[in-house]
Amino acid sequence: MATTSDTNVQVACYHCGEDCNTRNITLEEKVFCCEGCKLVFEILHQYDLCQYYDLNENPGVSQRITVRKDKFAFLDDEKIQQQLIQFRDDTQTHVSFYIPHIHCSSCLWLLENLHKLDKGVQRVTVNFSKKEALIIFSETQTSLRHVAEVLTAIGYEPYISLQDLQHKKPGVKRSLIYQLGVAGFCFGNIMLLSFPEYFTSSGHTDESMNRMFRYMNLVLALPVFFYSAQVFFKSAWSGLKHGFLNIDVPIVLAIVVTFIRSIVDVTQGQAGYFDSMSGIVFFMLIGRILQDKTYQGLSFDRDYTAYFPIAVSVIKEEKEIPTTLPDIKTGDTLLIHNNELVPADGIIVRGKALIDYSFVTGEATPVNKSVGEILYAGGRQLEGNIEILTIKEVAQSYLTSLWNRDELKNKEEKHVSFVHLLGRNFTWVVLVIAAISAGYWAMHDPSRIWPAVTAILIIACPCALLLASSFTNGHILRILSRHQLYLRNAQAIENLANTTHIVFDKTGTLTGKTGSEVMYFGNTLTPFQESMIASLALQSTHPLSKAIAGYCNIGTAMPVVDFIDYAGKGVCGWVQGNFIRLGNAEFTGAHRKEEVDGSIVYLSINEKLTGLFTIRNNYRSGIRPLLKQLQQYYPMSVLSGDNDQEAVNLRKLMGPNTTLLFEQKPADKLAYIISLQNQGKKVMMIGDGLNDAGALKQSDIGISLTEDSNNFTPASDGILEAKQLPVLLSFIKLCKANKRIILASFILSLVYNITGLFFAVQGILSPLVAAILMPASSISIVLMTFLLSEWQGKKLASSALSQMSDKNHISD
Structure with missing residues (x-):
């Protein structure tokens, strides 16, 4: 920090780095440009936060414009x-x-x-x-x-727009359009004014006129250099302040070298290369805007319907009407079943809520809510059914951000993509090549130094490669979402493609909830008892509970008190003064297991075993051909919480090499996934998200099936509409094709860079041509990846249609 008394020496503000007009504003021997910057420093110093200034030099924002009192x-x-x-x-x-x-x-x-x-x-x-x-x-x-x-x-005023609550930001990127317009205008006019230079040698032009045109070109080049090129200067400087060279550094060097060399040429009576310099900026800005547009298209701030292909029950005229989330309106009454996610902010109008907000807050302790209290989107109901009156439409942006929040991403990205490694080290490689080339031509032909160096700095840019990877991943994600497979992020594509072992849950995954054959054995049930049992079963989203509720004739649902769902065991609660349990033998107090076909759910009323339900779920339509296809490529396992009565049928479906495990509790499923991973296998787990949360989270790629119930789990890496399960193998093939497309774009980009460098190091490639080729390569890469991705998407669509056709011919 300058401390000399010479008033002609400018002193930079210790906080923001701007020039100080006076040195009278000081504190702790630090000089500040205004009282605002001094106040921020004083606050940070008071709370021992001055390490802020050690991380970066002059990191603050100028506080010369004061914020009015009571602004907020x-x-x-x-x-x-x-x-x-x-x-x-x-x-x-x-x-x-x-x-x-x-x-x-x-x-x-x-x-x-x-x-x-x-x-x-x-x-x-x-x-x-x-x-x-x-x-x-x-x-x-x-x-x-x-x-x-x-x-x-402290200099970080939040931007708050109450006219736009969907988290849209002000159009800061519009400045790129303005910069492009200025660069394009100046570039076109510089090219026009440079035209007479081509006739100078033939003597058809007036030298004085040429001199005037050269200085006019210099004037036109100034706004290009000092305004249009700012985006590259800021990016490069930001990287240098953080101690690394980003991919904009060689671009800035090319612009600066060309600009300075052109000024020298003009002062010596030569034409200069302002057309090349302005062309570099113009075409680079085109490439930058193309890149920004692409990344905006890949943003995960999309509509929530891209992630939650689920519905919720809306109560209308005392009837439950399944309604998709986009159709939920403020004022609708929603029926939230046990273990369902609350999709929108609302007020409880009926029932007692026990809400697990771990998805939102990270806290595992459930909270009790009663009638009249507000529930927020993202909570999960753990105690029976409740009804809420929506006070907001579905909180889509927050739910989406919750699913994609970093703390919830449970898979460690152990392998860094070669694309990012290349981008990180590319600038150093380019500078070394430029230095070697300059050294070589300095000894052989000094006139070729600057065209060689500038062309190298422009032509060798990994933008096309980085863009290809992001664009391909994003486009594949969109294709998958069109077919109702919604993956959490691009990493999930790679994990899906790398799968070596597939694990299925049975109930609710291989079997559907429709077409269930339910039978009851035991003491005769009265209509009143059936109604009580159905009222309890309706509190749960488990397929077996739904089957039992449908089996029991019910008029009006009875209120259920103190409902509890024990994962992997059963449900219980008080109905009309009777304590009812539905679940496995251990949970209900049964002393023996009946040898019956299908899943067994025991019933006890007031702690006395009353009977049992057997539920034989039909396998999902299209599941047989899928399992037959998968046998050819992957070893498979089935983890079921039911008894082994379905073992023979499953063995016929899945082949002799499939591992079948029955009576598996959630902890057993998790342990099995870990054992497979310890063997070096990449595991895909497919479940319904009810009792599979631990296994889904532990697996390399966890897919949660969903139908018309809101049982999505944040432990999964993707959500798949249940009817699309037969297309699973085609999804895997598309993800494998994604890797091949990226590799093809990498090869094309590499060929472009090597070819361009071959001519650039010889000094025979014009900087202007290099500036045109750089964005042209980006456009060609994007077009190639788009066309290949669409081709693969059409193959997926064709496969899906074929699967739908098979459903009509194969009886399940």
Whole structure:
């Protein structure tokens, strides 16, 4: 920090780095440009957070423009809070703020230490690329307004738009369009004014006129260099401040070298290469906009229907009507069954809720809610059926972000893609090649140094390769979603393709809930008892419970008190003063197992064994040809919580080499997955998400089947509409094709780079031609990956139609 008394020497602000107009604003021997920057430093110093300045030099944002007092007073309004807050209970409140000033690692560090400035803040999670901060705080210690004011006080004012609550951001990228327009205008005019230079040698032009055109080109080149090229300068400088060379560094070097060389040429009476420099910027901006558009298309901030192919029961005229999530409106009454996810914010109007908010808060302890209290989307009901009146439409953006939140991603990405390794080291390779080439031509032909170096810096860029990988993965994800397989992220594509062993749950996965054959054996049941049993069974989403509820004739459902669902065992609760259990032998107190065909559910009333239900589920339509196909490629296993009465049928379906395990509890399923992985196998687990959460989470790729019930589990890596299960092998083949498409694009990009470098190092490739070829290669890569992906998608669609046709000819 400069401390000289010479007033002509500018001093940079210790906080933001801007020039100080006066040196009178000081603190702790630090000089600041304004009282605002000094205040931020004072706050950080007070709370021992000055490590903020050690991570990056001058990391702060200028505070010369002060924020008016009470700017965030509107956040005290309860109605406005309700629109912004994503989750709230007695212990924590969740809100996401868009913070435009996030720009470096110091920002991340400071925001994640926000709890030191405001004791009510519990945790801050920053998404650097989206400039978003998820803030979890306690309203007993702070307020939404105070959090916003603290952020503003340290230079990170949140952008809050109450006119747009769908988390859309201001169009900051529109500046790229303006920069492209300026570059295009100047580039076209520079090319036009350079045209007379081609006739100089023939003597058909006036030298004085040429001189004037050269200086006009210089003037036109200034806005290109100082405005249009800013995006590359900022990106390169940002990388250098963080101690690494990103892929914009060689682009910036090419622009700077060409610009400086052209100025020298003009002063010496030569034409210069302003057309090449402006062309580099123009075509590079085209490539950048294309890349940004592509990444926007791959964003996971899509509509929730892309992730939750599920429905919920809406109560209309005392009837349950299955309704897809997009059709849920404010004011609808939703029936939430036991173990179902609450899809929208609502008020409880009937029933007692025991809500597991671990999906939202990470806390495993369920909370009790009663009639009149608010439930938030993302909670799971654990105690029977409840009815809620929706006060918001489906909280799609928050549910989607919850599923994709980093803390919920349970698979470690142990292998770094070769694409990212290449992008990280590519710049060093390019600079070495440029240095070697410059050294060679310095000894042989100095006139070729600058065309060789500039062409190398432009032509050798991994943008096309990085774009190809992202675009291909994103397009494959969209194709899969069109066929109702919704994967969590691009990594899930690779995990699905690498599968070496497939594990199926039986009930609710291989077997469907339709067409069940239910029989009862035991003491004769009265209509009143049947109604009680059905009322209890209706509280559960398990296929066996649904089958029993359908078997028992029921008029009006009776209220169920103290309902409990024991995973892998059964359900119980009080109905009209009677304590009823439905479940396995151990759970109901049965002392022996009946030798009957199908799944067995025992019944006890008031702790006395009354009888048992046998349920024989028909296998899903299309499952037989699927299993026959899979036998040729993969070893398979079936994990069932039922008895082994279906062993013979399953053996016929799945072949002699399939492992069949029965009477498996959730812990047993998890242990089996671990044992397979210990053998080096890549395991795909397919279940219904009810008793399979542990196994789904542990497996390399966990797929949760869903039908018309909202039993999605966050433990899965993907959701598959149950009717699409017969197309599973085609999904796997498409994911394998994804790897081949990326490899093909890699080879094409490599050929382009090698060919371009071959000519560039010889100094015979014009910088302008190089600037045209770079975005052209990106476009060709995108077109190739799009066409190949679409071709594979059509093969998948053809396979799906074939499977549907097989269903009509093969009896299941």
